[in-house]
Amino acid sequence: MLLPVDILTKLIVHAPWTISAGRGRVASLMIDELEVQAGPLARRRVPGPDPGSVTESFEAGTHLVRSKNVKWLDPAGYARRVDVGLRGLNLHGREIDGWRGRNSQRDCAFVDGLYGTGLRLSEWASVLRLELPADDETRTYYTCRLAEACAKGGRGRRFWMPRSVLVDVLAYEEGERAAAVRRAQRACRYDRLPGVGLLQNGLCR
Structure with a gap:
């Protein structure tokens, strides 16, 4: 199994058997000796979320992924949410018991x-x-x-x-x-x- 370098570093640094004073040194020594291989998936540099920042993304990633999970409401669904959430009505159009809106x-x-x-x-x-x-x-x-x-x-x-x-x-x-x-x-x-x-x-x- 191939692990990226950053993940393997975290596993070593936070391992329960390492002492707090030498975690960084132990991690670097073990990485050098294990000949960690890079991941098999090609990556590319893309603009990051902050202005001027750069991050990495998978080269084979789709270009049609939505950044937000947008949910749409038709008129009937909107009316149902308003009745229940703002008017205090149940699904049968009657006022909910204990409604204090x-x-x-x-x-x-x-x-x-x-x-x-x-x-x-x-x-x-x-x-x-x-x-x-x-x-x-x-x-x-x-x-x-x-x-x-x-x-x-x-x-x-x-x-x-x-x-x-x-x-x-x-x-x-x-x-x-x-x-x-x-x-x-x-x-x-x-x-x-x-x-x-x-x-x-x-x-x-």
Whole structure:
């Protein structure tokens, strides 16, 4: 059996019968005496993971290997994961016993926006309410614009939003979000915030 030099060195250095002070010397002496042979597989030098670094790869290695194990979700699989993971529903559509999820309407609207528009997380999170189109029941998709300051690389672009995503966002605005704002108003939380401005008719007061 042929062993690469680096593997054999580790076996010798970490062997239980070697003393700690002489492990390196014992390893080098044994390697010299054993005439270790190189592995039978040809290798080639390829760029490493860090800039400017170089590593070795097998010459006969395939060039079509994916660097990451990417798993894809079809619409049905995505909907099932959202129902179970965010809405707290079981496989039969009923609420899971003991479910203690918070802000499920907000989380579902946000995740649906990511899935439906294809925007990056930071890009979708930067979209303002006033940038959303008005709801139109006759339309299936809306053409929207991502601001340059919010897009990756500073390159603004158009993106398409399904009406289902817009409906989810508006439902959250009029549902859980409106309820949270009313609770904060009753508790006078906004009055205690420093430097708060009120925007009326495009003017901040």
